[in-house]
Amino acid sequence: MEPISRRRFLTTTAGGGLAGILATRVPPARGQQREISYLCWNNFAPASDKKLAEIGQRFTKDTGIKLKIDHVSHMGPQQQKYASEVQTQAGHDLVEMRMHFPWLYEPQLVDVSDVVGELEKKHGKAIGSAYEGAHVNGAWRAVPQYHAMFVATYREDLFKKASLKVPDTWEDLYTVGKELKKMGNPVGIPISQNYDSISTAGPVLWSFGGMEVDKDGKTVRINSPATVQTIEWYKKMFRDCMEPEVLSWSDASNNESIQQGKAGWIHNPVSAYIVAKQRKLVTADGINHHRSLGGPHGRHETDTPRHIAIWKFSKNVEPAKEWIRYLLGTREVYDEYIMSGDAFNLPVYEKLQDHPVLRTDPKYAALRGEGVQYHTYGWPAPPSDKVQLITNTYLLPNMIAKAVTGTSPKDAIAWAETEMKKILAG
Template sequence: MDAKTPSTLSRRRLLEGFAASLAVPIAAACTTDFSHRTEPPASQTIRAPATAKGIGRSLAILQGAHVVPEFDAYVDGWAADWGARSGVAVRIDRIPPADLPARIAVEAAARSGHDLVGHFAYGLPVLFTSSLIDVSDVCDRAAANYGGWLAAGEAIGKVKAKWYGYPEFAVPFLSSWRTDLWKKVGFAKAHLETWDDLFDNAGKLNAAGSPVGTAMSQTSDAEHTWRSLMWSYGAAEFSADGSQVAIDSRETRQVLDLTKALFSQEEPAVISWSDFGNDNHLRSGKGSWICDRIDAYRAIEARDPVLAEKIAVDGPLKGPVAQIGSMQFTVYGIWNFSKNVDAARQFLTDYSDDWPNQMTASKGYNIPFLKGHAQKPMPVLGADKKLTHLQDIATAVRPVGYPGPPSAAAYDALQTHVVTDMFTSYCTGKRSADDAIAEAARRLKDSLARFPI
């Protein structure tokens, strides 16, 4: 996606879908013009499978613009071919991912808009259950054909044992690091494997003029970095069933102390970084490590191949409890007010069969949720000796709310930056550990009160 997450949206706008059933009269907003309405290129040669006829005459799809333009071109071509074979006129409206939550909430409240919608980074199924159809038939077919769903896919697609979303792909947060700079300070491993590796070497790297860097601001990068750290050490926002706040723990205090020590070895500017601060830090040639999506590395690979040769990309770092990384994702849902439900179902059904081309078009950005799609060698990752070890990455990622479900309360906490505020307030000395945790617990309880399990 061309924006890392819709992190600047208000809490009300993100979670408005829960209030949609209260009949907010905003149907007029659905007439908004889209700045990126795609018409498939005539030269596109990607082939879609033969599919059922008589499923309707039109299909309107809303999705976020992908960070890899070639992937959007693939989707346009596949949809055009599928539409021609099916007798369905397919229209794709593609907007910045940061605009998706508000746009989707508007459609749910107005009960008007597109037929098939793709949400990025937030939980369409749990946030808009009452406005979506059950797509268990589509997801169960995919599971039967492709070896079943990975745990992360089930977590975001299912609500109370029913599928209200089709999980398209995961976007893990990874470690990108300068092998040459780490070697200079005595790091001899071929891969960056543990949080201890990072904590033990951050001071040496900073002393050498090559600090590690990760945001301490209200950004997507920070949200996913600190959740990854917490989960790997056994800390969590919520209990395993999601019904209780669990942030006040020994494990939370441990990761706060570790992060405060890490922060002392970073540049002070990390407290005000945007979501592109990590990217710029690594791209500058000075930064030695970031926690980010693979597109940070891909951008350097395209612009500065010499620098890219010095960068390795590894999976989520291991802690004493587990190796678990946070992730973003895209999940599709079909509105229950759509007049083209059959076409939307068939589109998703057939789309699930073309995964190899999808991953190739995304340049390895899209990570599959289906076990069969993750068989080795995977497209792109399996052919790149620097990235082959990332083929198992989907088994080590989870959505927000872990170890509990990705609930509405968990997404509320993500949107309101409870975790990053806790880390930043402690690391900058504004609050003691006890006070920072107490404030986080208060805010998490507020989220649960607003959106109980």
């Protein structure tokens, strides 16, 4: 056999190896990038973010996949991030999405039905609101992660002091709201361009029997007697139970108002109480929650499911799925994550609904939500990008804001109807 020179050996092996890599388009295992990045929102329960980082480190240790977690402010900036990452086709592998966002970004999201199928086998079916938000046109475009539901948050100490009855309906709230305002502790329901405003306007409208768009997803139904009732209720609440400041509020303002001792009643998830407790605010002891309010057409409430999605441009789809399985698929790890959220992060799968986190504080009893129907924005219309455009354009709170500041209910409703029809026709 002819001896092979060192130079010839190196040339042949390197050339052959390179040809193999180019042909299979798969880099050698040693050179493969085993690093994924995950864009999350700042959780309203800050301890949950710390726990996530801790679990991430364990994931890296157990699997060898590096995980980089970035946080972005909860509302607003995250939409800019989504948009820029999609337009440039570069950025994080995984992103946290809220409510209906998978509908808006459907063509850019990996089908994760396989992962959700595995999780449902272990933990039971995903709850309805998670399905509404992340199951898009027959496929799961994001994996349900947790949910945070709206409840009534009130100053129990003030209610006891003034012998006020805990309200059971939106009309009851008007009765106690008048007293609260006289006491200098008004009701705090935002009527401005933010999501909390929609989270309250929706349940009030549903409880009076109204809706924005019909079940067919095409017919605008905002012009109805139920909407007139809703607006009349808001008008008297604005006049007798609240202060005009609610027209300028952000998502955080109602939380701050009750934490700082001003508001006597707000409509919000338990985050206001959790933060008050963690920061040892004097109001924390006096805050409690009660079951969501009802109306002539039942007791409806906003649920805000969170999901984890993977961008299609990601080159690390399998490692990204591995992280989701690690965080949500192992009962112990998922429990650990849920417990760290102090009942702000609630499990989103059916078998886990009676979770120990609900027993960590008697003030979480209202979160069991007996007799309450939970929905995402736009219900009963099936979620679609157009229905979500109605939400993201803040038509519902702007219609109410117009009415409480002098526009006639008829004109305010007609305005909203026109804008909604334009969106559905577009």
